[in-house]
Amino acid sequence: MHLRHATTHDVPACWFDVDRSTVTRAIGEARPLLAERGRTVSPGLRPRTPAEVIDHLGADGKTGTIDSTEIRVRRPAAGRRDRDRSISGKNKQNAVRTMVVTDGDGRVLFCRPTSPGSCADITHARRLGLVELLADGPAMAILADAGYQGLGAQTGGRMITPPHRKFKKNAPDRYEEMYERRRKAHSSRRIRVEHGIAHLENWRALTRHLGRREHMSHTVQAVAGPLSHQQTADLASARPM
DSSP states (O other): OHHHHOOOTHHHHHHTTOOHHHHHHHHHHHHHHHHHTOOOSBTTBOOOSHHHHHHHHHHTTOEEEEEEEEEEOOOOOTTOTTGGGGBOTTTSSBEEEEEEEEOTTOOEEEEOOOEETTSOHHHHHHHTTHHHHHHHSOSOEEEOOGGGTTHHHHTTTOEEOOOOOOOSSSOOTTHHHHHHHHHHHHHHHSHHHHHHHHHHHTSGGGTBOOSOGGGHHHHHHHHHHHHHHHHHHHHHHHSOO
16 A cells, blocks of 8 residues: 555554554565565566566567666755766656566566666666676567667667667658658557556656655565566456466
């Protein structure tokens, strides 16, 4: 209830007739346990690391999707050396950024621990070791947006990004039409990751975080665990017997 509705600790304390400190302690103990649980792919499979996600996608030659999302947080106190690092250059707000990997059905497979909002998408992937995992891993593909441009050559073509615009001026006839058609086709293939991120941000704890920024990594991964379990159950019920 705390993660889903972002209630203050006073509310569940009133519901369960306990002290507020008891709720605070219970949340502090349960949050890392949910974060370590992993994301549910099947009843007996819960990938927890990027390597396990790559192996899962490569086992059947599946295609994954990747993107980053920003979560607004409180502004760091005045005088802190890292105060400017949390400012997102994209939205001009104080935020942290997390990278999300989904499968072809939009099911969340992995959420990276959060980084300051000023960190670029391609830096996220490199710090996570995703380039080496893809280059040395099984045959599979991950669809990404233009923020990961350049990683395709470094991963042996396993990271697929939108087509690069070759002509900014004086383009040949019909080049713009062809470029837009290829760009839209790529966007329609990777739209599932946007759906996965939208499901994550439906949880009020990730809409705008008003608590301690130090808890954001565990909070994001704690939300991803129950969400993937729900998505797996929904997919199983929707498929014909």
